Amino acid sequence: MIVAEPKPVEEIKKMLDGYDKVLMVGCGTCTTVCLTGGEREVDLMATAVRLMHKVEGKDIQIGQQTILRQCDWEYIDELQNVEDYQAIVSFACGAGIQGLARRFTNIPVMPGVNTNFIGFNEEYGLYSEQCKACGECILDKTGGICPVARCAKGLLNGPCGGTNNGKCEISSDKDCAWVLIYNQLEGQGKLDQFKQILAPKDYGKAGNIRMLDLRK
Amino acid sequence: MKSGVSNITSQSEAFEKWMVENPVKPPCTSACPVNADIQSFVSLVAQGRFRESLDAVRERCTLPGSLGRICHHPCEGECRRNDVEGAVNIRAIKRFAADICTDEPHYTPVxxxxGKRVAIVGGGPAGLTAAYDLAEDGFDVTIFEKNDACGGAIYVGVPKYRLPKNIVAWDVAAIASLGVDIKTNTTIGKDIQFDDIAKDYDAVLVAIGLSVSRNIPIPGHDAEGVLLALPFLKEANFNDNATVGKRVVVIGGGNVAFDVARSARRLGAEEVNLCCLECESEIPAFSWELEEAAEEGIKINPSWGPKEIKVKDDKVTGIVFKRCTRVFDENRMFNPAYDECELLEIDADNVIMAIGQGADMTGFTGTSLEVDGRGRITWDPATLKTNLPNVFACGEVVTGPGSAVAAVRNAHHAATAIERFLTTGKAEAVVMPEPIPIGKLPDFTIEAITRKEKNLVPMVEPAERVKSFAEVEAGFDIQTAIYEAQRCMNCSRGADIIPEKCAACLTCVRVCPFGAPYIAEARVANFSWESCQACGICAAECPGNAIQVAFNDDTKINEAIDAGTSGITVFGCQYAVPTVKNPASKATPAPPGVNMVRLMCTSRLDIQHLLRAIENGVDGVAVLACPDDKCRYRKDINWAEVRTERARRIIEAAGIGADRITFMGSPGSPEAFDEMMGEFKAKLNELGANPLSKVLVK
Incomplete structure (x- = not known):
């Protein structure tokens, strides 16, 4: 799933300076699951922003709605009375935030979260990055462990000289992805795969303004 | 209604609503003959809210002081804590709730x-219970009682060492205080005629119980020294000069027989033999009666049937028994068989018959009330009606012998029938809703539950017991009662999912220490009520706000938070409640200016709760840490502290000052709590007023 983290409430408050009627929109999928943009978090941020305004002696009306996904028109269209608001804060990932911005072009849409990565839910509240969405998956060659996302340098042929007893030189609490790959392949009896040099990737596939049309 | 349930008009409606809204009940409530809301009154004791607990008990257990002593407590037999380390001592908690409030005023008349009058004939447990329900419903109720006080069998028959008579009087006074008119020393057929009552009242309930002891027509049964159980027990209860011979034989194996035998010991009998038809495993008295009687030196002789009473000069000298080889036949019908060759002779000064009771129908002879060939009232168990259009019957007189609490159940049933008859004009079958008990605790949940040893009720030593009729069982002191009440696991009052909000994110599955949540087939979370301990961690963590906790729902918590608009609001779990200062008060008193918000467990604490209190304008908010030695929940993360920290960051960012919210230790005593509040107050005074209220409570 897409992993995001809450923005500091001060930052959200600053974005909303000058508005006194705001809609906060939660997303019921990825950001709910990563405890960042579901109904509970929207509730909390709305309370926090309202408190901050109260302290300053200002009134702010904050509407709260949470929809299943903000990256689908049909769900976005379930939002009600959006035109009544001067600004929207979206608690979806970047895709969802832009979904709202595209649907409600007359109303400024602010991000309520920072979208971080495509990750794995390790345990309650702990997420790890697993995928860079590079557009050219090589997991078949690397024992199911992605060096693009999980090697600090994104090396396609590793490890580098910075590997340190299974850890990465950047931090002793980060595994060296290439040691993980080695161990995985060894366990599968496929160390010969490790010796094959991977060709440079086509980073064009990871470029900007990507579209995907499966209808063709 | 004392319970304050709005737009509910009758006792029966309140009970039915409670049952129907969620028929799944904890096993204690399911096993309880009156289906009492046991968790509620236990939890109120756990919180130090004793008077509220007593009121909650009385809703169904209408005689809390008496039933708190003599109820045979089937609730405890089904308590799921039996699978952990021992049932919650529910009966003792109920007794405590009554005893601690004996100096509290009763009710004001309802x-x-x-505009309708109900006459109740017989002021025993059944009659009193029906009076309670009907008076609460706004009927004008009169009880006609033949004895000098109400209570029936528990007043006249149950010995004082089990149930002191002032306790019965206190229970009766509570019911009388609702506006019930009690006419004692009033015998039907003598002081007042039954047909007149049936004519003068809109409805009549006959609840006269079984007040006549039976004799056995064996040779010698009418000799001097042969006594009957109930007159004997009455003497023992009310005649300070009552005596009995040195050698006593009691015939019978029921609870009354044991009451007789144990009373005889207290009256000075040195040798008491109790003989009954049943073999040891079939003796109908409760197991603890057998144990306590044996401790008091009573010899129990199972499988003996009385053959003849030995008489000399018209006086009893002994009794001969024959071996009883069978009590019930293959159809489970009472049909004893004997071996006349095996005999037992016991010398005796007194033989006391305790083989059962019948109804005293003398006052009804020649009235329009129909009685069958065996002298029993003609009665429909569905409508509880007799042959007369406005006359109902309940309790042992129609159901046959049973426990006091069973009579109370039947009386609730009768009160419902009468209330509906008087409201609609029709007597229809009344179906009492039956609860569905939740299942047993799974093994993995038992593993995760913190052990809390059961407290037993202190008993007077046997050698001391037999010297007098002083009560043999002591009640709990305050601390023990609170501790014992805190052992309740609140079965079935835990988490429930709102499916349309669930994102199947697994958060609840991961944070629950008891393995209660699981992802159901429809890809939404669900909860095993068998496992849930109602701590509320999941509800406060669910990112979709998709979980509600029955016992600690947000509406109730928010109401408690909103009671505080200045001063300090304190959040604490029920275990962090400081020692009670004023035992019989409605709630544990907090120092002035402190609003206590009690949660089942502080893991239920939501950041929103903290911010709500701040937004209400209080000067400060304190969260009491869990007293680990008392907590029965397992927590791998200190959720309350984590959430307090985030709330602090938010109010700091808002310019309110992080220090207005504090996480503090668990106070061990009310004095320590006062001191902690004093220190926090001093700190808040330095901070000045909450910018949201601009008024500081000094």
Missing amino acids: PKTQ
């Missing part, structure tokens, strides 16, 4: 808004 206005008689119904």
Whole structure:
């Protein structure tokens, strides 16, 4: 799933300076699951922003709605009375935030979260990055462990000289992805795969303004 | 209604609503003959809210002081804590709730808004219970009682060492205080005629119980020294000069027989033999009666049937028994068989018959009330009606012998029938809703539950017991009662999912220490009520706000938070409640300016709760840490502290000052709590007023 983290409430408050009627929109999928943009978090941020305004002696009306996904028109269209608001804060990932911005072009849409990565839910509240969405998956060659996302340098042929007893030189609490790959392949009896040099990737596939049309 | 349930008009409606809204009940409530809301009154004791607990007990257990002593407590037999380390001592908690409040005022009379009069013949547990329900419903109720006080069998028959008579009187006074008119020393057929009552009252309930002891027509049964159980027990209860011979034989194996035998010991009998038809495993008395009787030196002789009473000069000298080889036949019908060759002779000064009771129908002879060939009232168990259009019957007189609490159940049933008859004009079958008990605790949940040893009720030593009729069982002191009440696991009052909000994110599955949540087939979370301990961690963590906790729902918590608009609001779990200062008060008193918000467990604490209190304008908010030695929840993360920290960051960012919210230790005593509040107050004074209220409570 897409992993995001809450923005500091001060930052959200600053974005909303000058508005006194705001809609906060939660997303019921990825950001709910990563405890960042579901109904509970929207509730909390709305309370926090309202408190901050109260302290300053200002009134702010904050509407709260949470929809299943903000990256689908049909769900976005379930939002009600959006035109009544001067600004929207979206608690979806970047895709969802832009979904709202595209649907409600007359109303400024602010991000309520920072979208971080495509990750794995390790345990309650702990997420790890697993995928860079590079557009050219090589997991078949690397024992199911992605060096693009999980090697600090994104090396396609590793490890580098910075590997340190299974850890990465950047931090002793980060595994060296290439040691993980080695161990995985060894366990599968496929160390010969490790010796094959991977060709440079086509980073064009990871470029900007990507579209995907499966209808063709 | 004392319970304050709005737009509910009758006792029966309140009970039915409670049952129907969620028929799944904890096993204690399911096993309880009156289906009492046991968790509620236990939890109120756990929180130090004793008077509220007593009121909650009385809703169904209408005689809390008496039933708190003599109820045979089937609730405890089904308590799921039996699978952990021992049942919650529910009966002792109920007794505590009554005893601690004996100096509290009773109720004010309920206005008689119904404009209809109900006569109740017989002021025993059944009659009193029906009076309670009907008076609460606004009927004008009169009890006609032949004895000098109400209570029936528990007043006349149950010995004082089990149930002191002032306790019965206190229970009766509570019911009388609702506006019930009690006419004692009033015998039907002598002081007042039954047909007149049936004519003068809109409805009549006959609840006269079984007040006549039976004799056995064996040779010698009418000799001097042969006594009957109930007159004997009455003497023992009310005649300070009552005596009995040195050698006593009691015939019978029921609870009354044991009451007789144990009373005889207290009256000075040195040798008491109890003989009954049943073999040891079939003796109908409760197991603890057998144990306590044996401790008091009573010899129990199972499988003996009385053959003849030895008489000399018209006086009893002994009794001969024959071996009883069978009590019930293959159809489970009472049909004893004997071996006349095996005999037992016991010398005796007194033989006391305790083989059962019948109804005293003398006052009804020649009235229009129909009685069958065996002298029993003609009665329909569905409508509880007799042959007369406005006359109902309940309790042992129609159900046969049973426990006091069973009579109370039947009386609730009768009160419902009468209330509906008087409201609609029709006597229809009344079906009492039956609860569905939740299942057993799974093994993995038992593993995760913190052990809390059961407290037993202190008993007077046997050698001391037999010297007098002083009560043999002591009640709990405050601390023990609170501790014992805190052992309740609140079965079935835990988490429930709102499916349309669930994102199947697994958060609840991961944070629950008891393995209660699981992802159901429809890809939404669900909860095993068998496992849930109602701590509320999941509800406060669910990112979709998709979980509600029955016992600690947000509406109730928010109401408690909103009671505080200045001063300090304190959040604490029920275990962090400081020692009670004023035992019989409605709630544990907090220092002035402190609003206590009690949660089942502080893991239920939501950041929103903290911010709500701040937004209400209080000067400060304190969260009491869990007293680990008392907590029965397992927590791998200190959720309350984590959430307090985030709330602090938010109010700091808002310019309110992080230090207005504090996480503090668990106070061990009310004095320590006062001191902690004093220190926090001093700190808040330095901070000045909450910018949201601009008024500081000094």
